[in-house]
Amino acid sequence: MKINSIKINGYKNLRNVEIEPFEKTNIIFGDNAQGKTNLIEAIWISSGVKSFRGTRDRDFVDINGERAEIEVTFENSFRTQTIKIACARPNVREKSVTLNGVKLGSVSKLFGNLNCVVFTPEDLELSKGSPDNRRSFVDLSVSQIKNSYSSVISKYDNILQQRNTLLKNINYGSSKKDELEVWDIQLARLGAYISMLRYNYVKKLNSFTKKLYNQISSGREELELFYNSSVFKDLEGEEDFNGKMAEEYLDLLKSTLYEDLKFGFTQKGVHRDDVISTLDKLNTREFGSQGQNRSVALVMKLAQAYILFEETDEEPVILLDDVLSELDAGRQEFVKSKIENFQIFITCCEKPNHKTDNQKLFEVKSGHIL
Ligand SMILES: Nc1ncnc2c1ncn2[C@@H]1O[C@H](COP(=O)(O)OP(=O)(O)OP(=O)(O)O)[C@@H](O)[C@H]1O
Numbered sequence: 001m002k003i004n005s006i007k008i009n010g011y012k013n014l015r016n017v018e019i020e021p022f023e024k025t026n027i028i029f030g031d032n033a034q035g036k037t038n039l040i041e042a043i044w045i046s047s048g049v050k051s052f053r054g055t056r057d058r059d060f061v062d063i064n065g066e067r068a069e070i071e072v073t074f075e076n077s078f079r080t081q082t083i084k085i086a087c088a089r090p091n092v093r094e095k096s097v098t099l100n101g102v103k104l105g106s107v108s109k110l111f112g113n114l115n116c117v118v119f120t121p122e123d124l125e126l127s128k129g130s131p132d133n134r135r136s137f138v139d140l141s142v143s144q145i146k147n148s149y150s151s152v153i154s155k156y157d158n159i160l161q162q163r164n165t166l167l168k169n170i171n172y173g174s175s176k177k178d179e180l181e182v183w184d185i186q187l188a189r190l191g192a193y194i195s196m197l198r199y200n201y202v203k204k205l206n207s208f209t210k211k212l213y214n215q216i217s218s219g220r221e222e223l224e225l226f227y228n229s230s231v232f233k234d235l236e237g238e239e240d241f242n243g244k245m246a247e248e249y250l251d252l253l254k255s256t257l258y259e260d261l262k263f264g265f266t267q268k269g270v271h272r273d274d275v276i277s278t279l280d281k282l283n284t285r286e287f288g289s290q291g292q293n294r295s296v297a298l299v300m301k302l303a304q305a306y307i308l309f310e311e312t313d314e315e316p317v318i319l320l321d322d323v324l325s326e327l328d329a330g331r332q333e334f335v336k337s338k339i340e341n342f343q344i345f346i347t348c349c350e351k352p353n354h355k356t357d358n359q360k361l362f363e364v365k366s367g368h369i370l
């Protein structure tokens, strides 16, 4: 998959941006606060996913402007397609979104067309940081392969919230225990399905990260990743998410009800699961050095791109925002060598000393491309 042209006007500080990216590496350089990340963000939003830095709808449009427009033309092995996103004040939430001229209801409906993998300095905390980050990483990765999955996650979150409210109301005496059952059944079914998909994804991830880590550490250590479920002892080969698995999940919800009521919060479930990594059998988060944790994060992100490629048969576009400058020379070379066949957008502050044939350079200044 390759992006052929990008036009942006009025998205944050970007003005009259019109570029024709190169099919390989594109280096976006410029001083701080000029609009490099905004450009990466606009591409990412065109893939149908929420901003990776949590930009709210009202901040889409330039603070002093009226209208924001993003247009991205890209091609996969079958055809060339065009995505257009536009919104205007005062109703910035109402976006006009089209794919090849056909109106779509929302930005999220674009999901599954332009596949991107974004890599930011925060992703380097993927191994060391909180379980929440790893769950979101797996959930986004799964939904890029199976588009219906993201709505399953929102449904689960919604039902979990309702159940937690009910637990509190039971404590206050304003609701009865038997009202829980209807929520528990739904939570168990969705939770069982999520567990199964996440387990299978992490298994696949492990097969890639194991090889990549072996290379990045020159065979010194062995990396293992596994899905740590708070509900199931062993998910290997489990498929019956509507039957046996849901029953097991439901039994667990029943057995932890006392605790759940005490805390007014559902103690176990996919919202408490994690992806654990070990290096030579020792937990990386607890025992690994800063450098080892960063290498684990790197190979997880690279594996995400490879799996997306394998599953969709299209190379995703790789967006590297400020990430290479955070890495030492050896790791920089490693990352570059692993993605050299993909189309890449890299941001950095310094203009590269020499330009190779496989690169195109773009300088960003005050929201303009020079
Ligand atoms: N809604 C908005 N309207 C106008 N300008 C905005 C809006 N949101 C952010 N900006 C501005 O966009 C500018 C560029 O932001 P961006 O994060 O893209 O910079 P950058 O080039 O990536 O910088 P750095 O090298 O520090 O990462 C900032 O000065 C910021 O104030």
Ligand SMILES: [Mg+2]
Pocket (backbone or CB within 6 Å): 036, 037, 038, 321, 322, 347
């Ligand atoms: Mg930036």
